[in-house]
Amino acid sequence: xxxxxxxxxxxxxxxxxxxxxxxxxxxxxxxxxxxxxxxxxxxxxxxxxxxxxxxxxxxxxxxxxxxxxxxxxxxxxxxxxxxxxxxxxxxxxxxxxxxxxxxxxxxxxxxxxxxxxxxxxxxxxxxxxxxxxxxxxxxxxxxxxxxxxxxxxxxxxxxxxxxxxxxxxxxxxxxxxxxxxxxxxxxxxxxxxxxxxxxxxxxxxxxxxxxxxxxxxxxxxxxxxxxxxxxxxxxxxxxxxxxxxxxxxxxxxxxxxxxxxxxxxxxxxxxxxxxxxxxxxxxxxxxxxxxxxxxxxxxxxxxxxxxxxxxxxxxxxxxxxxxxxxxxxxxxxxxxxxxxxxxxxxxxxxxxxxxxxxxxxxxxxxxxxxxxxxxxxxxxxxxxxxxxxxxxxxxxxxxxxxxxxxxxxxxxxxxxxxxxxxxxxxxxxxxxxxxxxxxxxxxxxxxxxxxxxxxxxxxxxxxxxxx
Amino acid sequence: xxxxxxxxxxxxxxxxxxxxxxxxxxxxxxxxxxxxxxxxxxxxxxxxxxxxxxxxxxxxxxxxxxxxxxxxxxxxxxxxxxxxxxxxxxxxxxxxxxxxxxxxxxxxxxxxxxxxxxxxxxxxxxxxxxxxxxxxxxxxxxxxxxxxxxxxxxxxxxxxxxxxxxxxxxxxxxxxxxxxxxxxxxxxxxxxxxxxxxxxxxxxxxxxxx
Ligand code: SF4
Numbered sequence: 001x002x003x004x005x006x007x008x009x010x011x012x013x014x015x016x017x018x019x020x021x022x023x024x025x026x027x028x029x030x031x032x033x034x035x036x037x038x039x040x041x042x043x044x045x046x047x048x049x050x051x052x053x054x055x056x057x058x059x060x061x062x063x064x065x066x067x068x069x070x071x072x073x074x075x076x077x078x079x080x081x082x083x084x085x086x087x088x089x090x091x092x093x094x095x096x097x098x099x100x101x102x103x104x105x106x107x108x109x110x111x112x113x114x115x116x117x118x119x120x121x122x123x124x125x126x127x128x129x130x131x132x133x134x135x136x137x138x139x140x141x142x143x144x145x146x147x148x149x150x151x152x153x154x155x156x157x158x159x160x161x162x163x164x165x166x167x168x169x170x171x172x173x174x175x176x177x178x179x180x181x182x183x184x185x186x187x188x189x190x191x192x193x194x195x196x197x198x199x200x201x202x203x204x205x206x207x208x209x210x211x212x213x214x215x216x217x218x219x220x221x222x223x224x225x226x227x228x229x230x231x232x233x234x235x236x237x238x239x240x241x242x243x244x245x246x247x248x249x250x251x252x253x254x255x256x257x258x259x260x261x262x263x264x265x266x267x268x269x270x271x272x273x274x275x276x277x278x279x280x281x282x283x284x285x286x287x288x289x290x291x292x293x294x295x296x297x298x299x300x301x302x303x304x305x306x307x308x309x310x311x312x313x314x315x316x317x318x319x320x321x322x323x324x325x326x327x328x329x330x331x332x333x334x335x336x337x338x339x340x341x342x343x344x345x346x347x348x349x350x351x352x353x354x355x356x357x358x359x360x361x362x363x364x365x366x367x368x369x370x371x372x373x374x375x376x377x378x379x380x381x382x383x384x385x386x387x388x389x390x391x392x393x394x395x396x397x398x399x400x401x402x403x404x405x406x407x408x409x410x411x412x413x414x415x416x417x418x419x420x421x422x423x424x425x426x427x428x429x430x431x432x433x434x435x436x437x438x439x440x441x442x443x444x445x446x447x448x449x450x451x452x453x454x455x456x457x458x459x460x461x462x463x464x465x466x467x
Numbered sequence: 468x469x470x471x472x473x474x475x476x477x478x479x480x481x482x483x484x485x486x487x488x489x490x491x492x493x494x495x496x497x498x499x500x501x502x503x504x505x506x507x508x509x510x511x512x513x514x515x516x517x518x519x520x521x522x523x524x525x526x527x528x529x530x531x532x533x534x535x536x537x538x539x540x541x542x543x544x545x546x547x548x549x550x551x552x553x554x555x556x557x558x559x560x561x562x563x564x565x566x567x568x569x570x571x572x573x574x575x576x577x578x579x580x581x582x583x584x585x586x587x588x589x590x591x592x593x594x595x596x597x598x599x600x601x602x603x604x605x606x607x608x609x610x611x612x613x614x615x616x617x618x619x620x621x622x623x624x625x626x627x628x629x630x631x632x633x634x635x636x637x638x639x640x641x642x643x644x645x646x647x648x649x650x651x652x653x654x655x656x657x658x659x660x661x662x663x664x665x666x667x668x669x670x671x672x673x674x675x676x677x
Contacts, residue, residue, distance in 0.1 A: 015652065015655050015656055015659040016652055016655050018634075020632075020633065020634030020637075021632070021634060022634060024649060024652060024655070024656070026656070026659055026660070026663070028670050035497070035498075036550075036551075039552075047646070049646065049650075052656075054676075055671070055673075055675065055676065056670075056671070056673075057675075058675050064498060078498050078499075079498070081500070082498065094676065095675075096675035096676050116673075117673070117675070119669070119670075121667075122670065127550060128549075128550055129548065129549050129550035129574060143550045143574060144550060144574070144577075145550050145551075145552040145555075145574055145577060145578035145581065146552035146553075146578075147552060147578065147581035147582065147645075148577065148578075148581070150646065151645060151646050151649065154646045154649075154650065155646065155649045155650060155652075155653075155656060156656060156660075157649060157652075157656060159645060159649065161632075163573075193485050193544055193547060194485075194543065194544040194547070194570060194572075197544070197570065197572065197573060198573060224548075227544065227547060227572055227573065228573075229573050229574060248673045248674065248675060250669035250672075254668060254669040254672065255669075257667075257668070257669065258667075258669045261667065293485050293487075295485075314482075314484055314542060314543075315484075317482075317483070318483065318484050318485070321483070411489075411494050411549075412493075412494050412495065413494040413495070413497075413498065430487075430489065430548060430549075432487045432489040432490060432548060433489070433490055433511060434489060434490065434493050434511040435489050438493065438495075438511050438517055439511075
């Protein structure tokens with residue numbers, strides 16, 4: 001029977017099917033981070049249980065650490081107990097930690113593909129909703145809560161109900177200045193923040209096939225902003241080229257066997273999905289959010305919407321509330337809204353290609369007066385590679401801060417925060433109230449758009465700046 | 468996990484769509500050593516200051532009788548965003564035992580079930596009706612959620628049935644230890660891995676510790 005990429009991976013990982021409709025699914029890769037695993041370890045210890053497969057598990061310091069140059073565990077004091085607990089828990093269980101000063105350190109969803117921890121066809125779980133990022137490499141990657149995390153530690157499996165499948169096809173190729181971030185923002189704007197609930201999404205079509213792996217990771221990253229725990233792109237030659245030679249990727253005979261397996265994974269041509277969405281990628285413009293949900297998004301030539309014009313009462317109240325919080329007036333053109341902060345980083349957009357795209361806009365320009373601009377590479381490897389290309393100098397010369405790899409200003413869980421009422425254009429993934437700090441006003445956009453805003457001092461259509 | 472069967476008490480209406488887990492428990496509150504998660508519930512909406520010392524008097528859960536609410540009635544897509552299970556712990560810590568909404572995010576729903584927080588979806592018009600009645604307050608503010616009978620009784624005493632997956636219902640009613648149950652399948656897991664090691668050896672030879 002014809003199967004989808006999702007079906008093939010799911011079916012081959014079922015350890016047991018239960019009469020209640022759930023399955024026990026094997027987890028090939030378990031990824032831990034500093035903020036999400038300590039409580040699970042404590043519960044596991046209390047119950048007298050052991051980590052079943054430390055050899056299939058890795059961990060990283062990323063969320064609750066400082067991004068300041070020369071940082072230590074306690075540079076961000078509140079994070080020190082978390083950093084220490086992860087060190088101790090992983091050491092006791094024999095789990096490899098990519099710790100604070102390890103050259104392999106980075107944001108979990110950045111390092112998993114970059115190091116070859118994640119591979120096509122694997123099931124990967126991590127106690128973080130943006131685990132869906134890793135589906136960009138052709139893995140079935142799923143974000144889990146603490147109880148599920150403890151379950152994976154103890155059993156190397158998850159109890160899951162099979163989601164429905166959905167294919168999103170981006171037809172045609174987007175124009176210059178339009179990135180994978182704009183594609184996913186556009187999709188969220190179209191189908192809404194719960195448009196993907198209960199579904200595993202496969203992204204397909206010309207626009208996706210032509211994306212490099214790093215951009216596919218960006219695309220999959222925001223699947224959770226549609227309500228989908230799983231987003232995927234079928235592996236292809238672009239994927240295999242990306243993986244070859246990565247730190248933990250298979251080599252030699254194992255590579256050949258793995259590759260032969262990976263080639264069987266893409267959805268069969270006659271496979272069917274429970275739902276299909278088609279988007280004309282040629283029409284997508286650079287996007288920016290205006291409200292407090294990722295679905296509150298418009299092309300840069302749009303205007304802040306008027307809540308009164310919205311159809312249903314719920315949407316009207318929601319939009320009204322969002323505009324009050326965001327300090328915006330209906331009808332204001334997005335192009336030209338002044339900013340206080342420009343943040344380039346997070347598991348959505350902190351890979352080398354993102355930094356290159358932003359640097360291309362910044363080169364030879366200066367950060368606008370009064371704007372704080374920062375670049376936080378997604379991993380220590382990304383940082384090193386960017387420095388080897390001189391990107392750090394481009395950013396520094398323009399007036400950007402160049403920081404150590406961490407989640408940084410994405411989630412306000414360390415010292416990098418947006419102050420109350422400050423307006424930040426950010427390459428991250430969530431513009432929720434208070435996400436980047438209490439009272440913070442967050443606008444999501446692509447790295448080139450954030451770079452353009454940093455130098456213009458306001459939202460601006462990056463296509464006007466060109467490169 | 469604590470058993471759940473019948474929850475009765477004051478219900479608080481928060482008729483906002485897409486209430487995300489960053490709102491339910493803002494990140495800085497997940498890392499404070501000296502506060503319980505219940506204190507952190509909706510902190511940015513509930514307190515005027517970052518430390519949580521000064522209430523916002525107009526926030527619903529700061530008003531009587533909602534300070535003692537056992538049930539929350541909310542808009543669609545409740546619990547979207549971050550996977551933090553702390554959101555469930557914050558609700559439980561405050562005393563909320565059940566959330567009624569038209570829909571929930573998948574991860575939040577899963578986390579709720581695993582902690583004995585009863586997440587009930589009802590049709591959007593039913594939730595809107597209940598929310599409006601609670602808002603008016605004329606019909607009273609008490610509700611009952613009955614997991615045995617799978618019914619919700621509104622402030623106007625109108626009883627509505629709800630659907631829940633039978634396996635989840637049993638797990639909640641019996642307070643099952645899922646890990647303990649899965650460990651009974653330890654042999655099946657070992658057998659799967661033995662087979663899989665032959666067909667996909669690269670999965671098991673990654674050498675993370677090498
Ligand atoms: S970068 Fe942001 S979204 Fe990504 S894992 Fe870190 S906190 Fe979560």
